[in-house]
Structure formats: C-alpha cells, structure tokens
Amino acid sequence: MTSPASQDATDAVRDLVRDLVRIPSVNPRGAPGDGGETAVAARVRDWLGRHGVRAELHEVLPGRCNVVAVIPGRDPAAVLLESHLDTVETDGMTAPPHDGEVRDGRLYGRGACDAKGPLAAFMLAAAELARGGPPPLTVVLAGVCDEEHAYRGVLHLLETLADRRVVGALVGEPTGLVPATAHKGVVRYTVRTTGRPGHSSRPEEAVNAISLMAPVIAHLAATRPAVAPHPLLGAATRSVTRVRGGTGPNTIPGSCEVDIDRRTLPGEDPEVVWQQDRDELTALGTEVDPPFTVDPALDTPPDIPVVTALCDALAAHGRPRDLQGMPFGTDASKLARAGIPSVVFGPGSVTDAHAAAESVDLAEVELAARIVAATIRETGKRLHERSLSSVDVPPPERARRDSSADDALPRAAASADKPSQERVRKVSHADTPPQWQRPCN
Numbered sequence: 001m002t003s004p005a006s007q008d009a010t011d012a013v014r015d016l017v018r019d020l021v022r023i024p025s026v027n028p029r030g031a032p033g034d035g036g037e038t039a040v041a042a043r044v045r046d047w048l049g050r051h052g053v054r055a056e057l058h059e060v061l062p063g064r065c066n067v068v069a070v071i072p073g074r075d076p077a078a079v080l081l082e083s084h085l086d087t088v089e090t091d092g093m094t095a096p097p098h099d100g101e102v103r104d105g106r107l108y109g110r111g112a113c114d115a116k117g118p119l120a121a122f123m124l125a126a127a128e129l130a131r132g133g134p135p136p137l138t139v140v141l142a143g144v145c146d147e148e149h150a151y152r153g154v155l156h157l158l159e160t161l162a163d164r165r166v167v168g169a170l171v172g173e174p175t176g177l178v179p180a181t182a183h184k185g186v187v188r189y190t191v192r193t194t195g196r197p198g199h200s201s202r203p204e205e206a207v208n209a210i211s212l213m214a215p216v217i218a219h220l221a222a223t224r225p226a227v228a229p230h231p232l233l234g235a236a237t238r239s240v241t242r243v244r245g246g247t248g249p250n251t252i253p254g255s256c257e258v259d260i261d262r263r264t265l266p267g268e269d270p271e272v273v274w275q276q277d278r279d280e281l282t283a284l285g286t287e288v289d290p291p292f293t294v295d296p297a298l299d300t301p302p303d304i305p306v307v308t309a310l311c312d313a314l315a316a317h318g319r320p321r322d323l324q325g326m327p328f329g330t331d332a333s334k335l336a337r338a339g340i341p342s343v344v345f346g347p348g349s350v351t352d353a354h355a356a357a358e359s360v361d362l363a364e365v366e367l368a369a370r371i372v373a374a375t376i377r378e379t380g381k382r383l384h385e386r387s388l389s390s391v392d393v394p395p396p397e398r399a400r401r402d403s404s405a406d407d408a409l410p411r412a413a414a415s416a417d418k419p420s421q422e423r424v425r426k427v428s429h430a431d432t433p434p435q436w437q438r439p440c441n
Helices: 004-021 037-050 112-131 152-160 209-222 270-282 305-316 332-337 362-385 396-403 411-416
Strands: 055-061 064-071 075-084 106-108 137-144 166-172 180-183 185-194 237-245 255-264 293-295 324-326 342-345 359-361
Touching: 004 037, 004 106, 004 112, 004 362, 037 055, 037 064, 037 112, 037 137, 055 152, 064 112, 064 152, 075 112, 075 152, 075 362, 106 112, 112 137, 112 166, 112 359, 112 362, 137 152, 137 362, 152 332, 166 305, 166 332, 166 362, 185 209, 185 270, 209 237, 209 255, 255 270, 270 293, 305 342, 305 362, 332 342, 359 362
Parallel strands: 075 137, 075 166, 166 342, 180 324
Antiparallel strands: 055 064, 064 137, 106 359, 180 342, 185 255, 185 293, 237 255
C-alpha cells in the first residue's frame, strides 16, 4: 500500500512534468519567435523559487532565454546539472502534444522524455539538496534553449560559467537511467552535381544533374568510413539525408544537391573528416560545400569522480553500474570541449524521443531525481577524500581559447547569432547566485 508521503511525492513528480509539457516550446529553427522556451524557463525559475532555490533567466537570443540556478555548497567547486527547454516539432503525433495525459504511470506529450522529464528530475534533485542545508559541492542547474538546432543555449551557458570551477556535469537526456560517457559527433555538408538543363523532350541536348548524382549516391551507400569502431559507439556512419534537384516535370535538371550526415567517433577531427570526404567525392565529379554543422564527439573517462559517483548512486538504488554510448549528439560534447567532464543521464528511452506518442515513466523520473541528488553528495565525498577540491579544473573560458567552442555551431549561426560578450556579467564569486545585465521577464 502506498504511504501518504510517497503518494504526495509521486503527485509532485506528475504535476511538475505535466506543467512543463503543457507549455509548448518547439524550437523555431531560426524563424522569428521563441517557440515557448522562455515560458518554460520562467516556469522552472518560479518552481525552484517556491522550493528555496534562486534562479534567474538570461537572454541568449532575442526573446529566448536560459534559466540558471545556483545552490551554494560547502565547497565552491560546482557540479552542473544541464538539460534543455526546447523540443522538436509536433507534426504527426498520435498523442496530444501538450495535454500531459497520464496513462498507466506514463505521461504523454512532446518533450516528455526529451528532455522535460530529465529536466524535472534535475529540478526535484535541486530542491532536495536545498532542503538539507548547504550541499557538499555547489550545484548549478541550467535549462538551456536551442539544443535541438544550433546549441546556442549551451554555448551561452559556458560564457556564464566562465569564472566558475565546474568539476563535472550531468546532462539530462533520455538514457534509461544508464549513464552515457560517450556519444558520436557529426559533420554535415552539401554535395552538388552540375549538368545542363534542357527540355525533357530533347534529353540528348541536356546533361541531367540527377543522373550525374546517381553513381555518387550509390558510392556513398556502398562505402563505409575507414575508422576503427569505438567500444561503446560502434562504427562511424555516413548517410545521405536529403536530395534536391529539378525545377519541373518537363525540364532536365541542371543541378542536384544531396546533404550528407557523417557521424564521427571520439578521436576523429570533424574538419579533417570533411576534408577527406571532400577529396573523395570531388574525384567523382562533384562540388562539396564547407560543413554547415560541426559537432564534436564525447568520450568521458569512466574513472572521473562524477561518473564513479553516479555509478555508486545507481548501485545504492538497485540499478546496474553499466555505462553506454549514444549514437546521437548532446550538449555534453560542448561542455566537455570546454573543460567540464560530462556524462549524459536521465529518465526515459531515446526510442520515445521525437516519437508520435512520446512519453516518460513518472516513477523513473522520481528515481532519477534521487539518484542525481545522491550523485552530487557522493561526488563531493570523493573529491574530499582524494583531495581534489583544490585541483584546477580549467574554467570554460580558458578551455575554449584552446579548442574554439564556436566550432560546435552550424556555420550559418556562428557569426550572426553568436552571443555577445557584453550581455553577460561574469560570475566571480562561487558562493553568490549569478546576476545578469539582461534578465528576461
């Protein structure tokens, strides 16, 4: 029989996830407007405030905000809990996208598992940590915008964290409560063939660009990237994802374009991968454009404190200590590239993400919150025992001077939409909640 206290906790989880799902926050993908991200950010801020955690909104793009909260700990070294506010589109959904319907312990709706369920788990963990006095480490919780498109929320978050020493990060995504220490990266680019247009009644006087592209597509289907597989991620892949060509049904096409999605493994340089593909494909008579998306892979060592602490917390809650790799990208690679050891973790299955009937198991959200709170406590214990609390983990700003986090941006977004340095006041005191010049309303 369920105790009243346990039922109250279960109801609180349901109500929180439902509140977040009921706010539409579809990523506008460059179109005007915020898609609802800021409304979700405000709801996160207000909920945390009612539970003793101060949070503020920070404008990343016009009308599009991150939300960041800080729980000062006994040690100024921080653990980051990061998840995203935006979702993909709702087209084709068979479940009502924003009703938050609950059936058999699962809550349905767009973003339920990707990633409002994981975000809710982080919020519940933060509230629990705030109730018990200062946690062993400072906790920074961030809900960021634009994860589903151009990653500009997490890149702006790195500016916010520039002077704070972050010893590890949990990135909220649907992993089925199995930590992911590795995931693939990606480089995307366009390949073009050029022919000579003409009337379809006289094809011998034209050069069909689609016919020129056909052997190129066949070559791509028949070949595989020449790189050894990763133990957690398997093989690198290369796929044709879009084809564009032709202007009308009675015109021989003079141009054809295909988009290529090349999933990279840890250790591969996406720019070098593109250069190799360019040389290979131009030899087949094509033109190859510079990449429009470049995102690095993730490969976090399994023995860092935040990973081992998470595994111990899982074991203490009756879960296996397994680690996994994920074929898709997350904000974790951007954090890791900036010097923050990161692991992807959260409730829900990736098979439900972006699905027609997206849903999350509410009991899994509740368990994830307990595991996350235990992980932070255990991470603090490990750092103390190993005398690592004074080790200099490079702040993101310095790390980015070495590795250029802007490489994670799609090329079209890198210049026009890069967050301005002047729009953020650097956080210089680890025990003080962040203050920003332009908080959203």
